[in-house]
Amino acid sequence: MHPNAQLITTFYEAFQKLDAETMAACYHPDVRFTDPVFPKLQGDEAADMWRMLASRAKDFSLTFDDVRADDKTGEAHWVATYTFSQTGNTVVNDIRASFTFKDGKIITHTDRFHLWRWAGQALGLKGWLLGGTPLVKNAIRKQAAKGLAAYRKEIGRT
Structure with a gap:
């Protein structure tokens, strides 16, 4: 296995255990x-x-496959299943990830998934009906950014 494919594997094996420190070390x-x-x-x-995300995960499970990498780029497929805390709804998020590497670490990580599908699962009917609109997409992003900022303040990062 290419070292960068092993790095991706290590990242997702840590994610399966909600071991965010090992993920961050990648x-x-x-x-x-x-x-x-x-x-x-x-x-x-x-x-x-x-x-x-790891500290707040509820009913979480993760599978991953199709890990591929060379010296410059990599990719993987992963599926996370969890309870969305704000609504109690179950979410099954199917994601394609791409990576680039520098100095034996991940330097770029891009996850692609359908936000409308995620919104429908996480938010229910409102998400299904409006999750594809710019207004709802921006509201989701704003709420997520606010949550991350509050978390970072809580742990003394800002």
Whole structure:
């Protein structure tokens, strides 16, 4: 197995255990993370997002497969199942991830999933009906950013 494929595997094995510190250790200090909910996180922000999510996870499980990597890029498929704390709804989020590497660490991590599908599961009928609209997408992102900022303040990062 290529060392970068092993790095991705280590990241997701840690995620399965909600071990955010090992996940963070897979990241380069200057990592850039993006997904439909957190579009622009850098460095400690990305690591703290995983710490926050791991610390708040309820009824969580994760599977991953299709890990591939070479010296420059990598990818994986993963599925997270959990209870969304704000509504109590079960979410099954199916995600494709892509990576680039620097100095033996992940320097960019991009997760792709359908925000509308996620919103429908997490928020119920309102999410299904309005989750694809810019207004709701922006509200989801704003709420997520607010939650991460509060978490970072709570742990003394800001």
